[in-house]
Amino acid sequence: xxxxxxxxxxxxxxxxxxxxxxxxxxxxxxxxxxxxxxxxxxxxxxxxxxxxxxxxxxxxxxxxxxxxxxxxxxxxxxxxxxxxxxxxxxxxxxxxxxxxxxxxxxxxxxxxxxxxxxxxxxxxxxxxxxxxxxxxxxxxxxxxxxxxxxxxxxxxxxxxxxxxxxxxxxxxxxxxxxxxxxxxxxxxxxxxxxxxxxxxxxxxxxxxxxxxxx
Amino acid sequence: xxxxxxxxxxxxxxxxxxxxxxxxxxxxxxxxxxxxxxxxxxxxxxxxxxxxxxxxxxxxxxxxxxxxxxxxxxxxxxxxxxxxxxxxxxxxxxxxxxxxxxxxxxxxxxxxxxxxxxxxxxxxxxxxxxxxxxxxxxxxxxxxxxxxxxxxxxxxxxxxxxxxxxxxxxxxxxxxxxxxxxxxxxxxxxxxxxxxxxxxxxxxxxxxxxxxxx
DNA sequence: CGTGAACATGGACTTAGGTCCGAAGGGCGG
DNA sequence: CCGCCCTTCGGACCTAAGTCCATGTTCACG
Numbered sequence: 001x002x003x004x005x006x007x008x009x010x011x012x013x014x015x016x017x018x019x020x021x022x023x024x025x026x027x028x029x030x031x032x033x034x035x036x037x038x039x040x041x042x043x044x045x046x047x048x049x050x051x052x053x054x055x056x057x058x059x060x061x062x063x064x065x066x067x068x069x070x071x072x073x074x075x076x077x078x079x080x081x082x083x084x085x086x087x088x089x090x091x092x093x094x095x096x097x098x099x100x101x102x103x104x105x106x107x108x109x110x111x112x113x114x115x116x117x118x119x120x121x122x123x124x125x126x127x128x129x130x131x132x133x134x135x136x137x138x139x140x141x142x143x144x145x146x147x148x149x150x151x152x153x154x155x156x157x158x159x160x161x162x163x164x165x166x167x168x169x170x171x172x173x174x175x176x177x178x179x180x181x182x183x184x185x186x187x188x189x190x191x192x193x194x195x196x197x198x199x200x201x202x203x204x205x206x207x208x209x210x211x212x213x214x
Numbered sequence: 215x216x217x218x219x220x221x222x223x224x225x226x227x228x229x230x231x232x233x234x235x236x237x238x239x240x241x242x243x244x245x246x247x248x249x250x251x252x253x254x255x256x257x258x259x260x261x262x263x264x265x266x267x268x269x270x271x272x273x274x275x276x277x278x279x280x281x282x283x284x285x286x287x288x289x290x291x292x293x294x295x296x297x298x299x300x301x302x303x304x305x306x307x308x309x310x311x312x313x314x315x316x317x318x319x320x321x322x323x324x325x326x327x328x329x330x331x332x333x334x335x336x337x338x339x340x341x342x343x344x345x346x347x348x349x350x351x352x353x354x355x356x357x358x359x360x361x362x363x364x365x366x367x368x369x370x371x372x373x374x375x376x377x378x379x380x381x382x383x384x385x386x387x388x389x390x391x392x393x394x395x396x397x398x399x400x401x402x403x404x405x406x407x408x409x410x411x412x413x414x415x416x417x418x419x420x421x422x423x424x425x426x427x428x
Numbered sequence: 429c430g431t432g433a434a435c436a437t438g439g440a441c442t443t444a445g446g447t448c449c450g451a452a453g454g455g456c457g458g
Numbered sequence: 459c460c461g462c463c464c465t466t467c468g469g470a471c472c473t474a475a476g477t478c479c480a481t482g483t484t485c486a487c488g
Contacts, residue, residue, distance in 0.1 A: 106226070448470090
């Protein structure tokens with residue numbers, strides 16, 4: 001009983017190497033080969049493979065293909081194949097229904113081993129990537145708290161004006177408050193940001209918020 | 215008379231596909247296969263191939279390998295193979311002695327055609343990449359002239375102080391000039407940059423010179 | 429040699445920025 | 459109800475920033 005696989009990758013030479021690597025022990029059979037997301041979805045629908053092995057970055061987007069195949073229930077399992085070690089890609093792939101995520105640098109035997117696991121229902125991510133994902137998830141749950149995050153809504157409104165070089169008078173006019181009030185807020189803002197003057201505050205703002213809208 | 219080739223790529227599956235693609239018509243013979251820059255250099259030295267086909271981004275850097283093989287005269291010609299369409303990579307590869315630059319998405323027949331040209335002494339870059347390189351080179355010979363580039367040395371000194379939030383007095387002290395002189399220069403700088411105040415000038419400076427040294 | 433550019437400074441003055449004290453209204457939570 | 463925070467504003471005042479007029483020296487170039 002062979003494990004039936006469809007695969008989709010837009011690099012012909014790699015695809016050929018892949019087919020050979022997968023089939024060389026007779027344990028797996030590649031029943032369909034495509035070069036884009038659309039072809040992958042059609043092949044999955046047509047062949048109902050045990051595993052759909054998809055390139056992450058092919059035309060039409062591998063993750064989109066994974067999502068569509070998963071939604072349609074057209075494959076027993078989905079695995080992604082890519083050079084990307086970006087944990088965002090891994091997360092996105094898993095959320096799209098992939099049971100596995102493999103790097104293109106794997107050897108043929110390792111690839112077959114992982115495919116076997118996936119066919120048995122086990123999820124797989126390269127160990128290095130799994131550790132990286134864990135680190136990223138931990139960092140994301142504890143975003144660093146900057147002084148600029150402690151500003152009130154009004155204070156932020158005013159700093160945004162300062163960050164693009166506007167005078168207190170101009171800011172007051174825009175926000176319909178007195179220049180005097182803007183000054184008052186600036187004193188508070190400078191204190192919170194530990195900035196000595198508005199230039200420093202503007203630079204801090206730009207650093208934190210990205211490019212100013214010049 | 216077959217064309218003898220060594221190839222180096224750190225992805226085993228791709229490498230296998232590559233060997234098969236190259237050898238399938240009998241016109242080429244892969245005499246050596248490696249996975250890193252060092253292996254490529256050693257193989258070239260050992261086999262003196264007609265063509266060394268190198269992956270740009272393998273361990274030890276494909277461009278470095280190309281340079282070493284070219285310096286040693288160990289191969290008739292060098293060709294790079296990569297996913298990168300970055301024209302800086304193309305330029306670097308060519309400067310390292312590569313006669314060809316191919317994208318990994320090429321078909322097997324196209325690959326063989328290009329290898330044949332290279333073996334005959336013709337250089338080859340994918341047409342799209344060649345056009346992109348031309349555009350980049352044209353842009354580089356005519357760098358856009360920014361107002362900030364029109365500042366005198368002294369004006370720039372002063373703007374650098376302003377760009378990190380320093381007062382005129384502080385800048386004067388650092389540069390051993392009067393605050394009065396700094397003010398004078400600021401008037402000129404603001405005029406040249408068409409900035410209304412020092413905050414705008416600081417933002418322009420940061421935009422042009424990158425991050426301020428906070 | 430004459431001229432222009434770059435660098436430096438003074439005077440006088442106005443506007444902008446920032447600080448600190450004070451006051452008040454509204455909303456929210458204990 | 460009370461305290462706290464947010465928002466808004468006034469007064470008084472001092473320093474910083476910016477402008478414009480003027481002057482002078484040095485250096486490089488035609």
